[in-house]
């Protein structure tokens with residue numbers, strides 16, 4: 385049985401918050417791999433500010449030499465909006481029936497789940513690992529409260545079967561966001577130590593995020 389984590393994101397650009405959080409989860413849950421999945425055309429937000437191929441290349445640079453973190457580019461080859469349910473279905477089709485897929489979601493994203501395309505089918509394909517943060521202030525609606533009552537398990541180590549359960553990990557996020565990084569770069573400031581050096585080198589070599597927001 386393999387345990388595979390999935391973290392989607394715009395990664396515009398990828399930064400130490402994503403990477404450190406992903407690595408901690410991968411080690412805590414003893415995952416076989418954690419896949420970073422850059423979104424193509426995210427249905428929930430504005431278009432990313434650099435090309436998909438650049439976002440992908442930066443994530444690939446960031447995980448070099450760290451085999452537990454993998455990059456999965458399947459959403460970028462789709463012409464349509466990236467729906468998580470489609471991604472999970474396509475991953476599931478490549479795995480053995482008993483393999484575990486674990487979708488990582490921040491608490492805020494989790495609270496917004498009922499607005500996602502075919503959200504009620506997500507747990508047919510995966511478990512959901514909610515990344516709880518001390519400063520979160522969203523509240524789950526009734527549908528999610530019912531789902532939590534039926535499906536949550538308190539210990540992430542005790543997830544059973546290929547999917548269908550919800551569990552939680554407490555994590556204090558590093559105080560960094562891609563928005564902050566884009567703003568720093570647009571105003572000519574350094575983002576050293578906020579992104580891996582290889583990502584910084586890529587940004588500089590390709591002149592990304594200059595004069596944008």
Ligand code: ATP
Pocket residue numbers: 392393394395396400401402405488489490493557558559560561562563564
């Ligand atoms: P933006 O500032 O452009 O909204 P972001 O930094 O939040 O971007 P995303 O690509 O939207 O990055 O995030 C992808 C996933 O990574 C989300 O689930 C998000 O909650 C998580 N994430 C983002 N920043 C951090 C952080 N500092 N620590 C831990 N997880 C993070």
